[in-house]
Amino acid sequence: MNVVRKVITGRPGVVIILTTAFLTSVYIADWNRAIPRSSGLSGIYEILKGFSQPDFSQEFLIVAVQATWTTITFGTSAIFLALVIAIPVSFLASGTLFRSFVVRITSVSVVRMFLALVRSIHELIWAWILAILFGFSPMSGVLALAIPYGAILARVFADFLNDVPQPPLRALQSSGASNIQTLLYGRFPSAYKDMLSYGFYRFECCLRSAAVLSFIGLQGIGYQIEVSMQDLQFGQVWVLIYFLIALIVSVDWWGSKLRRSLAE
Amino acid sequence: MTLAYRMSNVSFELGDTKIIQNVSLSVDSGERVAILGASGAGKTTLLRLLAAQIKPSAGDVFLHNENTRNLNSGAELSEYVGVINQQYDLIQELSVRNNVLAGNLGRWNIWRSILTLLSSIDSDISASALERVGLSDKTHQRLSRLSGGEQQRVAVARLIVQDPLIIIADEPVASLDPTRAFEIMSLLENITSPSNKTLIAALHSYDLTTQFFERVIGLKSGKVSFDMRVDHLTKVDLEKLYSVHPTD
Known part of the structure; x- marks a missing residue:
């Protein structure tokens, strides 16, 4: 066996x-x-033609900026809500709050199982479920991202909190720290840089998902791409993709700058 | 004279390995004891038993007449024992001030701990402790900016704030140069001797042992090899203790 x-x-x-x-x-x-379909080749030709003739007209740029801004607010509120969920839940999932072995194991296994359940459902499916509950509203969209992202962040944050080097924590405990004080003075400060770094990576993913999910009652980048695609306006599609790339690259740049300033 | 420690036939096993074997000893309150022994002799395990961080597999350790089996880590224990280790003992991401004030965690409830973390309350406590270790100018620095010797001073400052009856030091100067090592040992003497605190430290240095301690215990393969007053310690005793072959 x-x-x-x-x-x-x-x-x-x-x-x-x-x-x-x-x-x-x-x-x-x-x-x-x-x-490949026979029409596929001419489709690719159309798309590539759009690449060489992006639609930088003023009125479309206004549409693109508005769509990007909607995606930013959508993604930002989702990741913020996800963090609000993830931090306290990660404390429970790490099991570090409880001294009793039985309580600790129960908390860790119940919370982690629940997180696995929430995580295993993709944000698109959450979007459908929530759209049934709340209709195609911005709230459904934000929740559809915040719930699975909160679960992913909580799981990873819990691992970070568990993997902190033990000797400094033992020293805190010998100074009389309780489990929750050890968490506040030891585990959390030692893990927060990793948490921040992973949080930023997830923020990027969240903005990408927010762009795609914008069909739920939001006029974000994804929605505009869909509209332009249906009109066969590939020049517009490319402009929207440029905005999306610029958005992700700036978040990446911002995140690494912040990490560097914290490391100093 | 009250006893700080009484150990009777204490053993500690990890799996099949006997790390500490039938050790019996007692330590008077206010005594300064050095523990010597080669790496792997069981010094750290003995100190962790004394600090009540681990419980013996057999026998009992009495700490000021309390069986350590009944002492759980946390607030109560921190009134008795404070610990300082070789290094990696402090929280690198916190400020020097917060590391020092962590010595108060046993007395503080959760709200007080959060308040201290987020505000500048109690800065006078950390300032006076840091002044005693000669680091007044470093209060608000992040700990990771300090050198190894300075970090060890911060650990001493935390012990000053904690103010326990007994200080257990596990190779507190192992990673420091001789001058820094002497300074840290002087600080440890300064915070223990005048207030009649007990100091038990694992060391490797003959010079530091004879300078700062009154009693020396030699540990070899988990057993007490010798236990004597420091003035009787000879370099021959040390050579025997550190030799690979059993000479006694």
């Missing part, structure tokens, strides 16, 4: 599972359907 368990949970197990999954997918996939 032990050998079986070792193979399943160890490295060979992972290699076997991934290889089997890949080979099965190669066998199952219907390669005949992967032949």
Whole structure:
């Protein structure tokens, strides 16, 4: 039994599972359907033509700026809400608040299982579920991002809090610190840079998702791309993609600048 | 004279390895004891048993007549024992001030701890402790900006704020040059001797042992090899203690 368990949970197990999954997918996939449509080539030609003739007209630029701004506010409120959820939940999922072994194990397993459940549902599916509940409103959109992102952040933050070096924490405890004081004076300060760094990476992902999810009652970049696509205005599509790229690159730049200033 | 420690036939095992074997000793309150021994002799484990951070596998450790099995880490224990280690003992991301004030955590409730973290309350406490260790000008710096010797002074300042009856020091000067090492040992003597606190430290240096301690315990393979007054310690005793082959 032990050998079986070792193979399943160890490295060979992972290699076997991934290889089997890949080979099965190669066998199952219907390669005949992967032949490009005859209209596909002319479609690519149209898209590339748009690339060389982006629509920088003033009225469309106003539309693009507005759409980008909507996506920014949408993504920012979602990540903010996700952080508000994630930080306290990560304290529970790390199990560091409780001294009693039984309470700690219960808190860790219940909270982590719940987080896994929330995480396993993609934001698009959350969007559908929430749209049924609240209609196609900005609130549905923000919640559809904040809920799964909050769960991902909480899980990763909990790992950061657990992985903090132990000797300084032991020293705090020998100064009389309770578990919650150790968290506030030791674990959180030691982990917050990693948390911030990962939070920024997730902010990028959130803005990308916000752009895509903007069909839920929001006139963001994704919505405008869809409109321009339907009108076959590929010059406009490219302008919107440039705005999206600029947005992600600036968040990345901002994040690394902030990290550097904290490291000094 | 009250006893700081009484250990009777204490052993500590980790799996099948006996790290501490049948150690019995007592330490008077206010005594300064150096513990010597090669790496792996069990010094750190012995000190962690004394600091009540771990409980013995067999036997009992009495700390001011309290069995350490009944003492849980936290506020109560911090009144008895303060610990200083080789390094990696402080929180690098916090300011010097907050690291020093952490010595008060055993007395503070959660709201007070948060208030101190977020405001400049109690700065007079940290300032006077830092003055005693000669770091008055570093109060608001982030700890990671300080050198190794300065960081160890901050750890001493935290002990000053904590003000325990016993100070357990696990190789407190191992990573410092001789001058810094002497300074830190002087500070530890300054905060223990006048107030009759007990100081128990693991060391490797003959000179520091004879300068700052009155009693020396040699530990070899988890057993007490010798236990004597420092004036009786000879370099031959040390050579025996650190030799690989059993000579006694």
